[in-house]
Amino acid sequence: MTRLTLDQAHDLAKSILLHNGFSPAHANAVADTVTAGERDGCASHGLYRVLGCVASRKAGKVEADAAPEVIDQAPSIVRVDAAGGFSQLAFQAGLPLLVDKARANGIAALAINRCVHFSALWVEIEQLTEAGLVALAFTPSHAWVAPAGGNRPVFGTNPIAFGWPRPGREPFVFDFATSAIARGEIELHRRAGKAIPEGWGVDAQGQPSTDPNVVLDLGAMLTFGGHKGSALAAMVELIAGPLIGDLTSAESLAHDAGSKSSPYHGELIIALDPQRFLGGATEQHLARAEQVFESIQGQGARLPSQRRYEARVRSREEGVEIPEALYHDLKALLEWE
Amino acid sequence: MTRLTLDQAHDLAKSILLHNGFSPAHANAVADTVTAGERDGCASHGLYRVLGCVASRKAGKVEADAAPEVIDQAPSIVRVDAAGGFSQLAFQAGLPLLVDKARANGIAALAINRCVHFSALWVEIEQLTEAGLVALAFTPSHAWVAPAGGNRPVFGTNPIAFGWPRPGREPFVFDFATSAIARGEIELHRRAGKAIPEGWGVDAQGQPSTDPNVVLDLGAMLTFGGHKGSALAAMVELIAGPLIGDLTSAESLAHDAGSKSSPYHGELIIALDPQRFLGGATEQHLARAEQVFESIQGQGARLPSQRRYEARVRSREEGVEIPEALYHDLKALLEWE
Numbered sequence: 001m002t003r004l005t006l007d008q009a010h011d012l013a014k015s016i017l018l019h020n021g022f023s024p025a026h027a028n029a030v031a032d033t034v035t036a037g038e039r040d041g042c043a044s045h046g047l048y049r050v051l052g053c054v055a056s057r058k059a060g061k062v063e064a065d066a067a068p069e070v071i072d073q074a075p076s077i078v079r080v081d082a083a084g085g086f087s088q089l090a091f092q093a094g095l096p097l098l099v100d101k102a103r104a105n106g107i108a109a110l111a112i113n114r115c116v117h118f119s120a121l122w123v124e125i126e127q128l129t130e131a132g133l134v135a136l137a138f139t140p141s142h143a144w145v146a147p148a149g150g151n152r153p154v155f156g157t158n159p160i161a162f163g164w165p166r167p168g169r170e171p172f173v174f175d176f177a178t179s180a181i182a183r184g185e186i187e188l189h190r191r192a193g194k195a196i197p198e199g200w201g202v203d204a205q206g207q208p209s210t211d212p213n214v215v216l217d218l219g220a221m222l223t224f225g226g227h228k229g230s231a232l233a234a235m236v237e238l239i240a241g242p243l244i245g246d247l248t249s250a251e252s253l254a255h256d257a258g259s260k261s262s263p264y265h266g267e268l269i270i271a272l273d274p275q276r277f278l279g280g281a282t283e284q285h286l287a288r289a290e291q292v293f294e295s296i297q298g299q300g301a302r303l304p305s306q307r308r309y310e311a312r313v314r315s316r317e318e319g320v321e322i323p324e325a326l327y328h329d330l331k332a333l334l335e336w337e
Numbered sequence: 338m339t340r341l342t343l344d345q346a347h348d349l350a351k352s353i354l355l356h357n358g359f360s361p362a363h364a365n366a367v368a369d370t371v372t373a374g375e376r377d378g379c380a381s382h383g384l385y386r387v388l389g390c391v392a393s394r395k396a397g398k399v400e401a402d403a404a405p406e407v408i409d410q411a412p413s414i415v416r417v418d419a420a421g422g423f424s425q426l427a428f429q430a431g432l433p434l435l436v437d438k439a440r441a442n443g444i445a446a447l448a449i450n451r452c453v454h455f456s457a458l459w460v461e462i463e464q465l466t467e468a469g470l471v472a473l474a475f476t477p478s479h480a481w482v483a484p485a486g487g488n489r490p491v492f493g494t495n496p497i498a499f500g501w502p503r504p505g506r507e508p509f510v511f512d513f514a515t516s517a518i519a520r521g522e523i524e525l526h527r528r529a530g531k532a533i534p535e536g537w538g539v540d541a542q543g544q545p546s547t548d549p550n551v552v553l554d555l556g557a558m559l560t561f562g563g564h565k566g567s568a569l570a571a572m573v574e575l576i577a578g579p580l581i582g583d584l585t586s587a588e589s590l591a592h593d594a595g596s597k598s599s600p601y602h603g604e605l606i607i608a609l610d611p612q613r614f615l616g617g618a619t620e621q622h623l624a625r626a627e628q629v630f631e632s633i634q635g636q637g638a639r640l641p642s643q644r645r646y647e648a649r650v651r652s653r654e655e656g657v658e659i660p661e662a663l664y665h666d667l668k669a670l671l672e673w674e
Contacts, residue, residue, distance in 0.1 A: 073443065073613070073614070074442055074443035074613040074614075075412065075413070075441065075442040075443065076412070076413045076442035076443045076444045076445070077442075077443035077444065077613060077614060079614075104412065105411055105412040105413035105414075105442060106410065106411035106412065106413045106414035106446065107413045107414065107444055107445065107446045107607065108413070108444065109443060109444045109609065109614075111614060134575075134576060134580060146636075146638075147633045147636075147638040148638060149637065149638040149639060150633065150636040150637065150638035151636055151637075152632070152636045154629065154632045154633055154636075160569075162568070162572045164572075164575050172571070172575070174565075174568040174571075174572075176565045176568065178565075206636075206637075224562045224563070224565050224566075225561045225562025225563075225565065225566055226561070226562075227641070228511075228513045228515075228561050228562065228566070229561075229562055229565075230638075231499070231511040231513065231641050232497075234509070234511075234629065234633070234641075235499045235501075235511075237629055238471075238501050238509070238626055238629065239471060239609070241625070241626070241629075242622040242623065242625045242626040242629075243471060243609065243611055243614055243615075243622070244614055244615075245614065245615050245618055245622050248625065248628070248629055250628075250629075250632065251625075270444065270607070272446065272576070272580065274580055276410070276411040276414060277410070277411075277414060277416075277446075277448060277580055277581055277582065278580075278581075278582050281582055285579040285580070285582050286579065288578070288579045288585065288588075289575055289578070289579040291585070291587075292491065292571065292574055292575065292578075292579075292585055292587075295489070295491045295587065296484045296487065296491055296571070299483075299484070299487040299488055299489045299491075299543075300486065300487065300488075300543075301483075301484040301485060301486040301487035301567075302486060304564070304568050304571075
């Protein structure tokens with residue numbers, strides 16, 4: 001393993017992206033999120049993603065110097081046209097106006113359009129909780145997941161994320177796929193020649209299957225939580241697709257045309273301001289929310305992001321470790337071709 | 338079974354509520370929702386609920402002539418103080434301003450406070466989809482459900498409902514508890530002396546239990562979908578509790594003090610206007626949403642409210658049937674004591 005401080009990790013990511021043609025603004029915004037992923041122990045959203053960024057650029061699937069355009073769509077709606085660039089810079093561009101609108105009106109929405117998306121949603125959610133706001137985020141992905149009772153993919157892994165500000169503490173944040181499991185997890189089982197647990201996918205006839213090849217190539221993945229999870233996946237498909245005038249997971253997969261790049265589509269973020277709901281009683285009611293967290297943790301159950309925050313404390317002190325092979329692959333992207 | 342036309346069902350509910358001291362406005366609003374439940378084949382939200390309404394009144398747990406107060410809280414927030422009355426009239430009171438704000442600003446929220454709540458959320462959601470809006474609704478209930486990894490109740494059955502308008506068709510609507518199953522379902526198993534399936538609840542040590550007595554009296558119910566469902570239940574607890582300055586499920590159960598009445602707390606509804614997101618392209622993008630529904634139904638999977646809409650068509654033609662015993666119990670509430 002190779003140990004890096006968080007600054008070194010950020011510099012490495014940023015210099016690779018710059019060297020491979022990304023504008024300074026994009027290089028910085030992407031380096032921020034992959035460093036945050038590595039820092040929080042989420043290797044799947046960490047430095048490893050820089051390899052994919054460069055590959056997407058070489059495949060012509062992302063605009064390396066797209067300038068996001070912020071549109072004041074309605075009193076409580078901000079729209080950002082990412083113009084084919086990565087989502088991170090588009091989110092940064094829209095964030096100040098989203099925060100202003102939520103604070104002025106109580107609730108506001110940010111619709112990001114035409115972005116290439118691979119970021120974990122909690123990175124964005126935490127920027128809203130830091131501003132004292134409650135936040136929700138939704139995005140489709142590529143159509144890999146069948147509806148409950150079906151046998152053919154319609155939904156993406158369609159994540160839902162939520163954040164609640166906790167004064168003086170890390171926020172309450174969750175961010176999960178509405179699929180039963182990440183697609184990458186099924187791919188790992190295929191590579192290892194191992195069966196997958198029941199509940200992850202179905203065959204072409206819609207029957208439960210534990211064969212990763214069947215689920216990935218012939219049948220479909222399943223949502224978590226049966227028909228309830230399937231209903232939520234449909235909701236994400238609708239509100240982060242047609243509602244914001246952007247692609248569904250099926251349309252995004254068709255657009256990808258087999259290049260295996262990150263999805264190209266939209267994202268919906270909703271921000272609510274406790275101050276506008278509660279006025280002078282905000283502090284008192286946020287304190288009541290703490291009782292909910294205490295009754296969860298007081299019985300030995302965990303809050304959703306607890307492991308991530310523990311990793312964060314460690315990484316700030318000790319830096320992060322990445323596999324030697326990954327470090328060499330990343331370094332190779334700094335050489336002139 | 339006793340057969341009633343929908344008008345007869347509505348008249349019966351309304352006259353019982355009037356006879357038992359509810360104001361005409363409350364009697365009418367409650368009769369609307371219980372008739373809708375009966376019509377859609379949801380007996381558990383049908384005429385049977387009128388018995389509970391009268392019992393709640395006799396127990397002093399609901400204000401029978403509360404006049405909801407509508408407060409223009411912020412440019413995109415309506416608040417309604419239900420003043421201890423049933424939620425239905427409070428929702429009716431807040432609906433016009435919520436629709437206005439959503440249409441003007443793109444997204445808006447309705448917070449209902451201090452209401453006694455037993456209504457299905459889809460009844461409210463459908464009034465928003467009828468206005469062409471996308472809608473979400475959340476409410477806590479009584480603390481019966483443990484967090485994932487825990488053994489003590491923190492959450493209510495905390496339903497989430499969603500609606501999407503479909504021009505010329507019944508809307509796409511779902512409305513489900515974040516608990517694995519309704520509490521009433523476990524009570525039915527207890528009465529029948531039957532074991533419950535694994536996954537519905539835990540014992541006092543947090544171990545899976547199939548004994549309804551253990552789950553109801555000593556342990557706790559579980560959420561659907563493991564830690565993901567548990568995270569969603571926590572979200573409902575927060576955004577429809579402290580965010581709107583109202584009771585959590587634990588506080589609502591304490592307030593009930595063993596009377597077994599309907600929960601007394603708040604509700605959060607969010608409405609989004611596709612016209613403000615999409616402008617002139619609204620029709621085109623709503624048509625793209627229809628492709629999502631077609632790819633679900635085209636593979637033989639069902640949309641969430643399909644059974645309800647089928648029952649609705651039948652009930653409009655043939656009326657509804659309720660058990661003779663229920664009919665007699667209801668009729669008895671029309672006699673002078």
